[in-house]
Every structure is written in C-alpha cells, then in structure tokens.
Amino acid sequence: MARISLGADRFEGEATAHEYRGLEAGDILYFAQSPPILPDSDRAFLVTQKQVDASYHKNISYRPLEDRLKGVDQKDPAQVERVHQIMRDYSRRAVAFMGTFLKRYAASWRLDFASFRPIEEAGRQVSLHSRNDLLHFDSFPTRPSHGDRLLRIFTNIHPERERVWITTDHFESLADKFADRVGLYRKPGVLDSCKDLTVKAAASMGLPVVDRPPYDRFMLKIHHAMKEDSRFQETCRKDRWEFPAGSTWIVFTDSASHACLSGQYALEQTFIIKRSSLFAPESAPIAVLEKLAGRSLARSA
Numbered sequence: 001m002a003r004i005s006l007g008a009d010r011f012e013g014e015a016t017a018h019e020y021r022g023l024e025a026g027d028i029l030y031f032a033q034s035p036p037i038l039p040d041s042d043r044a045f046l047v048t049q050k051q052v053d054a055s056y057h058k059n060i061s062y063r064p065l066e067d068r069l070k071g072v073d074q075k076d077p078a079q080v081e082r083v084h085q086i087m088r089d090y091s092r093r094a095v096a097f098m099g100t101f102l103k104r105y106a107a108s109w110r111l112d113f114a115s116f117r118p119i120e121e122a123g124r125q126v127s128l129h130s131r132n133d134l135l136h137f138d139s140f141p142t143r144p145s146h147g148d149r150l151l152r153i154f155t156n157i158h159p160e161r162e163r164v165w166i167t168t169d170h171f172e173s174l175a176d177k178f179a180d181r182v183g184l185y186r187k188p189g190v191l192d193s194c195k196d197l198t199v200k201a202a203a204s205m206g207l208p209v210v211d212r213p214p215y216d217r218f219m220l221k222i223h224h225a226m227k228e229d230s231r232f233q234e235t236c237r238k239d240r241w242e243f244p245a246g247s248t249w250i251v252f253t254d255s256a257s258h259a260c261l262s263g264q265y266a267l268e269q270t271f272i273i274k275r276s277s278l279f280a281p282e283s284a285p286i287a288v289l290e291k292l293a294g295r296s297l298a299r300s301a
C-alpha cells in the first residue's frame with residue numbers, strides 16, 4: 001500500500017488515471033493541506049464538543065439525504081443546531097470537492113453518512129467488533145452495499161496532533177486466508193435458502209432485520225473474523241501512517257485494510273461507488289470473492 005501525496009494545486013480539477021487506479025488498488029490519496037471543506041471558525045467550535053457516553057455513541061453522524069444529525073451529547077438546542085449546520089456545510093463542501101476531484105464516480109455514486117469523531121481513539125472501551133484499533137475492512141452492518149464500493153474522505157481537524165493508522169495487505173491478498181473460515185467455499189444448502197426467505201419475509205413486514213445479499217454477509221463475517229484473530233492482529237505485516245493536523249486523505253476502506261491507533265477529532269464523508277464506474281471492477285472485493293467462490297454473491301439464493 002502506498003500514500004500518493006497531492007498538493008494544494010490539485011484542489012481543483014480531476015484525479016489522473018494513475019491516481020484513480022492507485023486508489024482502487026488500495027492506495028491512499030493524501031493532501032498534507034486539506035482542501036477547503038471546513039472554515040477555521042467551524043473547526044474551532046467542533047473541537048469543543050465532547051461525547052459524554054463514548055461507549056454508546058461511536059461518532060456524531062450526519063445523514064445528508066435526510067438532513068439528520070445523530071449522536072450529539074448536548075442539551076442546549078442552539079448548540080445542537082450549530083453542530084447540525086456545521087455538519088451540513090461540511091458534507092456539502094466535501095461532496096462538492098469529491099464531485100470534481102473524483103468526477104468519474106460522481107454521476108452514479110450514492111451519498112452515505114458523514115461523521116464527526118470527537119473521541120480519542122487510543123484506549124477506547126468498546127466491544128471487540130466495534131474497535132477501530134484492530135485491522136479490518138469496512139462493512140456496514142445495517143446498510144448492505146450489494147457489491148458497490150465504500151469510499152471515504154477523512155480530515156484530521158485536531159489543532160495539533162496527528163491521527164495514526166496502521167494498514168496491512170490489500171483485500172485481494174487476504175481474502176483467501178479468511179474465506180474458508182467464514183464459509184465462502186461451502187455451497188449454499190436448503191437451510192440457507194429457508195433462512196434467506198425468512199429474513200426477506202421479516203424485512204418486507206417491516207421487522208428490524210437486515211436483508212443482506214451473500215456478498216455483504218461474507219464481508220461482515222470477514223470483518224468480524226479479522227478482529228477476532230488476535231494472532232493475525234499481532235503478527236501480520238504492518239505499515240504505519242501518520243496524518244498530521246489539518247491533513248485530508250481518501251481511501252476505499254472496503255479493500256484497504258486499516259486500523260486507527262490514535263487521534264482525536266476527525267471528519268469523514270462516505271460515498272457508495274457504483275461498481276460499473278470503477279477503472280478496475282475486476283479488483284472490487286465482490287469480484288475477488290466471487291472468483292474464489294466460483295458463484296455469484298450478488299443476491300440472496
């Protein structure tokens with residue numbers, strides 16, 4: 001995995017074919033100086049926000065399509081409204097920047113959530129599967145991607161301190177190691193079909209279950225299996241990346257393994273990228289898993 005550094009002269013205009021390909025292959029597109037997506041006054045206000053119950057709310061989230069804010073530990077309605085306005089503006093600016101810089105994806109992407117991460121990552125007490133400091137590929141438990149890709153832009157808005165990540169091998173190199181463990185090579189049987197039908201029926205009745213296609217089920221299982229494997233976490237090859245205060249980076253977090261070891265105050269906007277808009281759809285995680293499995297994983301049996 002590599003970090004491709006870009007200067008302020010790249011704030012306008014589109015990424016090159018080399019940069020798109022690098023990004024899709026698991027590299028990090030990195031701006032030491034962030035594109036203009038957050039005014040100083042908004043940054044100064046956000047870093048005063050604290051989360052009281054850090055174990056419950058992982059982040060403050062903003063849903064741009066619904067203009068909805070969640071997770072703010074703040075009783076004062078005026079303060080809540082200010083956070084809401086800042087997140088709304090941040091999300092719009094991040095989307096506008098990405099819409100130019102990664103224009104190829106923008107016509108068909110789906111806009112996902114934005115988040116503000118006010119909690120220090122080092123030493124956080126959360127459940128094993130929620131831990132950010134263990135290497136993983138992203139998979140959203142409640143929002144199946146159906147084989148489309150998870151692209152994220154992060155900005156470290158801490159006034160001084162860096163945000164520290166480690167990464168290990170790319171999805172393509174690690175998929176086989178975990179595929180057997182999560183049952184990818186087992187052919188679906190009658191029981192699986194019955195289970196699928198039950199979930200589908202429950203979802204259509206409005207019950208709180210998530211109807212995931214096989215691809216999303218395997219990605220979630222791989223996410224959990226990686227975090228549960230302490231030997232893998234300790235012994236795998238690692239690269240360490242420091243993202244200084246004021247920097248921005250863009251990464252496909254479903255194929256670039258990552259863990260956040262330390263850092264406080266980051267902003268992030270997620271995009272779901274259509275597979276058909278990729279330079280290399282054959283390297284997408286769904287294509288890698290389907291090749292290993294020898295069958296389609298796109299929808300339920």
Ligand SMILES: [Fe+2]
Binds near residue numbers: 136258
């Ligand atoms: Fe992640």
